[in-house]
Every structure is written in structure tokens, then in C-alpha cells.
Amino acid sequence: MLRKVKVEEAIGKPLFHDLTGIMADGFKGVVFKRGHIVEESDIEKLKNIGKENLFVGELDYGFVHEEDAIKEVADDLIGENICYKDPSEGKITFKANSDGIFVTNRKGLFELNNEGDYTFATIPSYTKVFSGDNLVGGRIVPLFTKREEVENIKRIGQRYRPIFEVKKFHKLRVGIIITGNEIYTARIDDLFEPVIREKLSFYDHEILGIEKCPDDMNYIKNVAKGYLERKADLIVFSGGMSVDPDDITPTIIKDMSDKLIIQGIPVQPGNMLTVGIKDKTYLVGVPGASIHSKFTSFDIFLPRFFAKLDLKKEDFTELGEGGLLAGRKC
Template structure:
């Protein structure tokens, strides 16, 4: 690949290296970085008075960036892995199921050292992930990659399993709680609750816990009962911390016919853990910190066991790097979030404050004489009310609804919901009128705005929260767009920085064209179904809407 200044007479077919804002007789035109220069683009450049451009010219043996990213992404795929479409030399690798993400670190290092043109970035090894979560990103650094290097990278990637998701199994877990005189019931109840939350979050089931004396024989008897109840994982929470392989908890495992694999671990908190097995079933004596929902070494072992990965003494001894967790402020493990809880890292940053704007002012011309927003589902809930309820299920606040046409009826349909109503008299001007009225009502502290359409009732609060989770203007993710199988959908999330340009929009159009203008700041979030593509603005479309009455 050749790179540098290219006279316009020789630039056709070259790739523009930098975005250009050009003043022409027809106004300002923008040519984006990565544009392949054709006759029209060259004419624009000439009209703007340019004699040359900085561009890349591919040569024989060069593979264009998107093709190279797609090929390497394909080579990295395996069971329970998917990829996004290639764009700007990038392909993301996604999980197809919740589980434990495992990386062959030596293979990733080898691929990254082949050539500076090809890079792969991944989540940390042994990270719990949720379905559709991004695991890795392939990025081609220049506008192309050498074909010989790419072929070698594909061969290396297909020669092993660089990336893998091991799905969590629905294990039955038995818990023994030993007691000493004076031990408060609240401590035992807290231990059961924390353990229950961990097990449920990993798709398991906690059998009714057994309480017994803090004696080797009593604990061994309880373990035997749980084993007969078909427990697939055995846990002992001792009344006092285990301090030796021959203490009551480990002794009970061996007395019941099992063995101890490893005592202690180089993870803090979590040092005093004891791992063994009883009749082929993993058995653990828990460290005292396991009574707390905060992240500790027990979580790391538990996640691997639920993912079907063997855990040996050697594995535990290898957890020391990154194992200093004591000063890390970690979150509890709410059940719906634990599958994506990071195994270690810095404290979670404060969530961005994002408002939600629901456009519900249109005249519904394509469904006349019906007002599509007031069409009810089989439970009698109007479409616009369903949309508002879904948005309220998300973290976005405040929620603002813009009304206009038949405003009184629409507002009546939203009565009782904690949503702010803004009326616009300009709804006949089209989408831009509703958009401006809503944007003008945004609170000054809102860092972003989620623009939702009143005729998309299938988009859930969980989908919106997935978009909110990746929004970070400081890291260049200032426009968030949902996709399904590569097709771009709605709603969209915008940083506050775009408000001046959005307020200047006229006519029956929204702000989507700005995503093209600022393509390098867009992040796509792939969804698991097509809800983000489905609006219901015609009678034919409504016939395909689940749970809604047919006109």
C-alpha cells in the first residue's frame, strides 16, 4: 500500500485518509475518512479548489481493511461465538450464550505479533459474560493488510481455539452450615442469601441448606445427605474460619470418603478456601468472605466449576496475578447482572445520566383514520403506553413524551405514569418539530438523550439498558445505534454535543443522517431479536404485531 499526497488526476480509486469539510458553490460538503474516491468525489474536491489529497492506494497483495477484518473474525469463530459485520476495519466477536469467557493468551499474543496491521483485543481471561456481550474486537490498523500476513493469521487462528465461551450449567448445589454456641442466626441467614444469589446468577439451584454442629462427624453426615439428594457441587460454610487441611470442614470431606485437592489461595479476600472432591463431586470449604456478596476468590472458583472447567491446585496457584481484590470496591451480585460481573478490575464508573425522549406527536397519516399510538393490545394497553412503560423499565431518566396530534387522548393514555409531557404545536411540520420540542425540554444535567419512537412497542427496557451501558462520549462512543443481524434500527442514543445540529433539522426527518457524518463516533449494539427494526405505522404492519388487536 502506498500512502501520501496524490494529485487528483491520479486519485480515482484511492482511499481518503482524513475527513474533509469542503466549501463549494452548493455549500459545505463532507468527504469522510475511508471514502473510496470516485468521479463524483473528485469533482467535489476540484470544485473546492483542491489539487491533491492525502490518500492510500492499494497495490497487488493488499487486502482491504473490512475484508481483512471479516476474514480474521471468521477464523476466530467457534461454538457459541458470533461476529458483527465489518466496518472501518473492525469486527467484534460476541457471545451467543452466558458463560465463562476463556482466552488462549499465547495464541492472541502470537496473532498480535505477526504484523502491526492486525490487532485483536479481548476481555480479561475467565470473565463471566452474558449473551450478546462483546468478547473481542479485531481491528485492522491501516486501510489494508498484506495478503500473506492475513493468510498466516487465519491459519494460526484456525489451528486452535483462541476464544471460547463455556456456558454455565444448571448445577444442583448443596450447602452445609456448621454452628457453634453463640453464632447469630442472622449470620447464617446472610450466608444462605449470599450463596443463593451466587448460585442462581450462574443458573444453578441451591438445595435446602443443612445446619449441623461444627464437628467433623456432623459435617460429614450432612455432606452424605446432600450427595444422596443428587447435589452436583458441595459447599461447607464453617462456623469458624478453616485454618488447616485437618480442620473440621476439610476433615469432614475426607471422613466422608473424599480428598483435599488444595488448601488456601493467592487471592485476597478468599485466602482461606479449601478445595476437594467427594465421589467425583467438587466439594469446597468456603472462606469467611463468602458470607458477603462482594467479589472474592470463591467467586473465581465457583464460576469455573459452573462452566464445566476443572479446577486444580495448579489452577488456584495461578490466580495470584490480579488476585489482590481487598481494596477494590465491587458490586453485589444481583441475579440479572452476575453473568456479566467482571472477575477483577477497577471500581465501576458512575453511569452516564441519560434522558429518554419519546416522540408521540405525529398525525399517523399512514394508518388513518386510526391513531396508531392509541391502538390497544389484547390487554387494552395503548401502543404509546406500552412504549412508555418499556422505557420506564430502563435506567434512562427523566422520561419525556412529546405530544401534538390528538394530544389530549394521548396524554390520557399515559395518565398515572411518571413521564413528563411536552406539547408541540409544530407536529404538522413532521418529525423535526417533535424532536426540537423534546430536546428543548431536556434537563441541563443530561449527558445524553435516548430518542424513542412511539410506534415501537417491542423494544424492551433491557435492550435500552444495553445501549446505555456502552455509552461513553469520553471514549468516543457518543452515538449508540442498535442493530439486528447487521441492520441498523431504533431507538438511538446521542451525546449532548449533537444537540445544536439536531435543533437545526427541518422537515419530516430525524437525526439519523448525523450518524453518517460522525461515523467514527458510532458504536453499534447487536440485539438478540428484531424488535429494534419493527415499527407499526400501517395497518398491514400492525397485523404482524404480537399481542395487538387487528384493525
């Protein structure tokens, strides 16, 4: 049975849980670990961190300690490229053990946090991460919980598994098509090539070519077909993305795709982003905003292309809330 006793009465008994202290030198962390046998010499230190009473004893049948409760469910929640160490101070941290993109099953996460004693806080889903980055912090709020609660969380994890995972980035073969008569005839300088080269530089890739094309549908399609024949994973189109008579790029992407996933998304800058898929190749029309805006809709989805995620329309349309990127720190 668990009971509360004065610190002096706890001498010779094991601590029931980690004890945290905040020191004058700025240290905040574990001062005494769970299971530590209290000694007489510990009394002053315990009182210095505000402990006049301690829990000693064991839990009744049917209850689970905070650290056991969070560790027991961990493997039911995580997928590939995530690791963790034993809990400390009742908390467990899931970390990336590979570079990639962090993906959360949002419905599963909601159910976890809606269940009762458990809480899970994450970085935003689809964040680009590096090996060693913290992804998820999990704990139960009370010092212990019912066995039934643990089993409920495990069932949720198994239903949606994985709720948390890191998808590795792949090396992609990229074809780039820059459209516009004014670019093709060298009437004006192209500004897109240095932009796309910089954005791709963060990922492992091979550029199959950078072709400047006139506003001619057949010409552009033939260039794109050439990239497809060379097994491009991603074809990026620039120019001709607006609603003017000469802007034919969205039509080309629609015609060439097995499925047009989206034309226009609720994100600014980058409203006119257009995405289709041909076999396993993404065809992406990049709005002109990418030339003068550091972060646009294209930058949101570029990591997802390199992770080879199976993108659906709702992945784009759900971005309306928070889709106004102006002034946002990205």
C-alpha cells in the same frame, strides 16, 4: 498498483478504505465507506475531515487489504457462542451471542499479538458476559499486510482453536452445608445463608437444601453424601475453614474428593478457599471473608462452576498478580 493522489484526482475512482471523520457535533465514525465512488460533491467534505490525498488503485499480488485480512482469519479464532459482523474502519468486533463466561486461550492470544501486523484486544478472560457484549477487537495496524502474515495467523488460530469462546452457564443443583457448633446450637445467628442465596440468585439453580451442622466430621460427611446421592453439581461448605483445632471442613473436602484441586489460594480476601471434585461435583469450602466482604475468591470462581469449566490448580495459583482485591473495583 496502489498510489496516492490529490482528492480532486480521485473523482470517479473507488475509495481504497473506510474514511473516518470527527465532527463538531461529537460524531466519530465512517463518513465514506470502502468502494465509494468519489464525486465532485464529496471534495469539500473530504477536506473537512482532513483528507487532501487519497489512496486509489489495487494492491500488488501477495498483499491483503486490512478488512479482508481481519475477516479472513476470524473463523479460525473463535469457538462457541461468539459472532461478528463485517469489519468497519479496518476493525472487527467479536460479540457474545449467549450469556456465559468469556474464556481466552492466553498462550494463543499472546502468539497472535506477537506475530506482526495483527492486534487483538480483549476483555479479561473469565469475565461474566451477556448476549451482545463486546469481547474482542481485532485489526491489523497497517492498511494492508502480506498474504504470508494472514496464513501465519490462521495457523496460530487452528493450533489453539478456539482462542476465544463463551461458555454458557448451566442450571446447577446446589447443596449448602453451614458448619459450626455455635450455629448448630443457635448460640449465634447464621450470617452465611442470606449471602450465599444472593450470590446464587444471579444464576439458574436449584437449592437441594441448607443444612446446619455441628463440628462433627461424620455428621457433615453424611449430609454431603446425601447431596451427592441427589446428584448435586455443587456442594458449598461454610465455616470451619481456618486453622483452629475445630476447623475440619478442608479435611472433609479432601477426604470426600476424588481429587483435591486446591487448599488455599493467593487471593485476599478469601485466602482459604478449598476446592475438590467428586465425580463431576465440585466441593467448595468458602472462607469466612465472604460474609463481610462483597467480593472474594469465591466470587471469582462461582461463574466458572456454573459454566462447568474443568478447573485445574493453575487456574487458582495464577491469580497471585492482581489477587489483592481490597480497593479493587470488581
